[in-house]
Amino acid sequence: MKENKLKVSFFVQAKRTDKKGLVPVIGRISVGRTHSGFSTKCKTPLTLWDSRKQRLIGKSSMAVSVNQKLGECTALIHARFHELSERKETFTATDVRDAYQGQIHCQTLLLESFGEYLTLTKERIGIDRALKTFKLRTYQLSLLREYVQKKHKVSEIPLSQLDKAFIEGFEYYLTIDRKLKRS
Structure with missing residues (x-):
């Protein structure tokens, strides 16, 4: 992986x-x-x-408070x-901007959610779920993980990024690349 610089x-x-x-003072990441x-x-x-220092000049209360806020923004x-x-x-x-603004922490991840679903399914085996269902869902999770890693080149994907193209791409991957039959 290439090291990113911030x-x-x-x-x-x-x-x-x-x-x-x-x-207004605008930030750029x-x-x-x-x-x-x-x-x-x-x-x-x-x-x-001061455009060179990217801070306010002086020791006025406004300058100190704005400079402190900019320092906190940078640290966060x-x-x-x-x-x-x-x-x-x-x-x-x-x-990075979305994470800074708190938008990424509330995002649910696809494979993580599927894993939680599998945990709940495993607990329900013998009650209202069959072992065969659990094994099938585990296999489906492995196929989905493989697709996300090979085609999207990431280890996880937020549910908010799922769209029709993702679903069609996954279907294409299963039927053409993996040669699985539709049921």
Whole structure:
């Protein structure tokens, strides 16, 4: 796997000055060759912004609080980047941004959900599930895991990324590549 480098930078949008003379501070995450922007929800006077240091100049209460917020953003983004690099093989700047904004933690993963379903099925063997059903579902999970790893080149995929193309691709993989018959 190629090592991804993370860079977090901040800039102001001078063209979006509000009535009080404040401009929004925008963040930019770069991972490898991918980029993603996000709002820091901070506003600052354009005269206090140092574009080289990407921070506010001075020791005013506004400068200290905005600089502290930008430092916290950077630290949290780096933490989310390290979490993703431990968990996934490949990811983009958008994935890091989503993790930073809390969108990725609530996502349910396909193979993880299937594994939980199998655990529940195993507990129900002899009650309202047959052993043959459990073995069939285990085989289906192995086929699905194989498909995700070979065709999508990831170890896990969020349920939110499943679409018609994924389902048709999986069907094609089973019937053409694996030569399994439809039932």
